[in-house]
Amino acid sequence: MxxxxxxxxxxxxxxxxxxxxxxxxxxxxxxxxxxxxxxxxxxxxxxxxxxxxxxxxxxVIGLDPEHPLRLAEALSARPTTETPVQALRAVHAAEAARMAAETELWPLRLQVVDAHPALAARLTASFARSEQLLAEWLAARTGTRAELDVQPTLLAAVQGSVMRSALHRWRAGDYTASLPALVAEGWDQVEAGFPVPHR
Amino acid sequence: MxxxxxxxxxxxxxxxxxxxxxxxxxxxxxxxxxxxxxxxxxxxxxxxxxxxxxxxxxxVIGLDPEHPLRLAEALSARPTTETPVQALRAVHAAEAARMAAETELWPLRLQVVDAHPALAARLTASFARSEQLLAEWLAARTGTRAELDVQPTLLAAVQGSVMRSALHRWRAGDYTASLPALVAEGWDQVEAGFPVPHR
DNA sequence: CAGGAAAAGTGCAGGGACTGCAAACATGCG
DNA sequence: CGCATGTTTGCAGTCCCTGCACTTTTCCTG
Structure with a gap:
């Protein structure tokens, strides 16, 4: 190495x-x-x-081009006893911890992305590559067809939504919250099917 | 008018x-x-x-710039007895029917978007405007804070994922499936919290 | 319906992003 | 050391996009 x-x-x-x-x-x-x-x-x-x-x-975005592959590897390393959502949760937790450790760059990235919609589009595009690999992994894992069945594509996209939403709230709260906690909160919503919040 | x-x-x-x-x-x-x-x-x-x-x-993408606003209006017109997910489902159903009627342009759009990642990013950016308005609507509807609470941002993003996933599968199946049905299938997954598919 | 206000279309000049090519330059390896 | 391979750089050129000034078209009001 x-x-x-x-x-x-x-x-x-x-x-x-x-x-x-x-x-x-x-x-x-x-x-x-x-x-x-x-x-x-x-x-x-x-x-x-x-x-x-x-x-x-x-x-400006400057994400590691190898990242999607490492993500796919991390997922493949998860025990097959886990459900797809459990495996994604676990990988996201590790991911979030790593990102939160970069206390310099991520806040800057989120700032510029917020200020420039064009950059937001690029950031999403960077995630898109991961989502495609993820869909394939999900299909292989659950015996579904990546292109035609609902779950692979949709869950891959939702996973991205969970992360982006967490990043958004992280910034909105001035980085006082824990990113892994925000991510977990998102997954709770997903697993519960978005229940009506009680007031 | x-x-x-x-x-x-x-x-x-x-x-x-x-x-x-x-x-x-x-x-x-x-x-x-x-x-x-x-x-x-x-x-x-x-x-x-x-x-x-x-x-x-x-x-090339050429979406109607007024669209996000009409979406927000359509949502506000839904009865308040509906849960957020129910209201989104209903609006999506109408939306999908309208899109499926454009048998010329949407297939072309999906083709070029598929061929050019840069355009995919633009398309996503177009949706982003809707998602932001949606998050605000959700926050108002459920008495949560758009920026800080989980559900508004995340559900707005997930709603976009449902639509994009449906579009993706629509194209993958050569437009033989019904777009509203594909959208509904996505929402079923969301409401059920992504159950493990049985083989 | 004339004539002016407002809106839309157009030409021109220019800055900046990005690419292909070919010449220096650096590094690794026998 | 000296060659092979990979990296940096300069240059010329294309295309995207913008500000500005000017013409043409549509609209409205007297």
Whole structure:
């Protein structure tokens, strides 16, 4: 799992570009920051920027492209005695804990996403890749057809909704709540079929 | 509510631009169709294109910008004896029937969205506006806080998932199934809390 | 129905995102 | 060391999108 110099440098450059993009956009706004600005802040040429990210938006979001695969692996590692929802809950719990530990970047990401609908769309698109793999895993797990049966596609999408809703409330409450708790609260709703709240 | 010539012409131009964009992109692919091509096909100047749509992507998707508001109205018209989920089901049923009636455009939309992830992101963004209004309606209806409590945000997002999942399966089954039925099937899953499918 | 107000359409100039290509440059390996 | 392979960079070019100024069309009122 260790890395040569070359690989480490690439990771560093990628991270530098992402962080520069995120911080600059958080401070000045999406359309007042150019790719040239970002490249300059990360100390690479503008042309190099596009070796790392296909678009400015992607650099601002900057999620790990390997993430969907690791998610799928984590799910496959769950015991088959669990129901699909239980397995998803467990994986989400670990995920949320990891995200909450990044106390720097996630709040910034949520801030810029909130300020720029275009970025919200990109973030959702990033999740879409995970959802597709998830649907396939669900289909395999429950013996259903990923494309045609209800549960795989829908549950994969709902899982994304649970996470996004948790992130939204996390930010709305100024990060005082625990992200894993917010996620769990979402899953409770899902498992209970959205009961009418008592006043 | 009626329309002068001016208003009717605007609607016609908007529709012409959207349909031209959709058909051209469906046939040739997103990056082989320029805004100039679309404008030419709709017989307006390229500059005029941007009086109607803020971006090429939006023209391809081309959803009615008034739609979120009509959705919110439809919901407010539901009797307060219904649970939130019941009201959403009812509105979705009407919505799905209307969409299924557009036998020309929706299949094309789903085709291009499937072929171009960037467009999927835009489509989701279009839904996002509805989801926000929905969350507010839910909060008002159930006496919860839109930003902080679980149900408004999450159920609004899940509602979107139900519709998107239905659209996905509609296309996967070559439009042989009934869209309202697919939507209903989704809501059944939600209300039942995603039970383990029996094999 | 004339004529002006308001709205919509258009041309032009320009900034910025992004790509293909080919030349430097760095790294890893025999 | 020296070659093979991967990375960075500059350059030229296309296309998206915007602000501004100007023309054309629709509408309305006297």
């Amino acid at each position: 260790t890395t040569g110099l070359r690989e480490r440098k690439k990771q560093a450059t990628r991270a530098a570009l992402h962080e520069a993009a995120l911080r600059l956009v958080a401070e000045h706004g999406l359309d007042r920051v150019s790719v040239d600005d970002i490249a300059a802040a990360a100390e690479v040429s503008p042309r190099t920027f596009f070796n790392y990210f296909p678009s400015k938006d992607d650099a | 009626t329309t002068g010539l001016r208003e009717r012409k605007k609607q016609a131009t908007r529709a012409a631009l959207h349909e031209a964009a959709l058909r051209l992109v469906a046939e040739h692919g997103l990056d082989r169709v320029s805004v100039d091509d679309i404008a030419a096909a709709a017989e307006v100047s390229p500059r005029t294109f941007f009086n109607y749509f803020p971006s090429k992507d939006d023209a």
